[in-house]
Amino acid sequence: MRLLAADLADLVLPSACAGCGGERVALRHGTCEACVAVLEALRPYPTMPEPPPPGMPGCVAVGAYTGALRGVLLAYKERQRYRLARPLGALLAGAVVEAAVRAGGGRSVPLLVVPVPSTASAARERGGDHMARLAAHAVCRLRVAGWQADAGRVLRALPRADSVSLTVAERAAAAENSLRIRGTRIRIPRRRPTIGGTLIVVDDIVTTGATLAAVTGRLREADMQVAGAAVLAATRLRKVRGPVRDGARVRAAPGTKVPGSVPRTRGDGRASAG
Structure with a gap:
């Protein structure tokens, strides 16, 4: 109804x-x-920042952060168009399948989808944790397709300061330090070799890979082995001649000015396209 x-x-x-x-x-x-x-x-494809941050898992994206995909994602995330969670969740499910298959998983192998968490304040502003909602819709689609899938809200995010002035490495460290394990939310045994399962981290956008690397590092500390990552959109950036910070060139979309630091963060403390 x-x-x-x-x-x-x-x-x-x-x-x-x-x-x-x-x-x-x-x-x-x-x-x-x-x-x-x-x-x-759109068809999911492998993507990776250049250069990738240490610890970043293999990543699959639904599409480039442009056009209709960008518009729908922004409307869902920033303009309270919550009904878009259903089609976006279906798109995310396709990327999760591709990431799982690339990691050697299949329908007969348990699949745990772990969303990158929002802070409590960001969740309040957006009517809930937007990635947790998308992960739930993705899991529903995966189950219909015959996958043994579950969504695990394994992580919680603590508030942290705006990272606009930080280098890529500093942003990754700040992101990891803000993450905590929800011990009571883990629904499958932690050690992947024991269960032969596949853990896929999901997020909305990837640019530098700092957030995905931080999540992977925190989960690894809890003996949870990340097999891969799946995102809705990947920023389509080009290399430019310009400042080098921590060995990584600052990149910008064609026609835009090159900033002296990494992209600005949004209200949840995560990069707007991390």
Whole structure:
């Protein structure tokens, strides 16, 4: 009934398309048919920052952080378009499958999907932990497809200062120091060799890889071996000649100025595209 009411709301009170911003168009889960077609055509692919931070696992992305995917993700994350969690969760499930297969997993192997956590303040602003919600939808889709999947809110995030002035290495250290293990939330044995399971970390966006590396390091300290990572979007950046910090060149999208430090963080203390 709630889904029906939401569908009717699109008809009675139509809103702009979450993907392209088009108005007065028929919407499907808040997205026009043209953007739906673009999203359905996306195929997960391996991606990695250049250079990758130490400890970053192999990563699979649904698509580049641009166009309809960027619009839908921002609408869900920053503009309270919560109905988009369902289609975004389905897209994330595809990336999780690709990451698991690349790590040697399969439908007969237990799969644990661990979302990168938001701080309590960010969760309040966004009506809940946005990645936990997406992970839950992804797991539902995986189970329908025959996977032995579960979502584990294994981590919690403590508040931390804005990292705009930090180097990539300092950001990674700050991110890891802000993460804590929720011991009571672990639903499968911790040591992967014992169960032969596959642990995939999921996040919304990857740029420098600092967040994924930090999460992987914290889980490893708890004897939880990360097999890979899956994200909805990867920023499509190019190498530029410019400042070098900790051995990694600062990169920028074509047509943009090169900053003297890494990208600014959002309200949850994580990089806007980490």
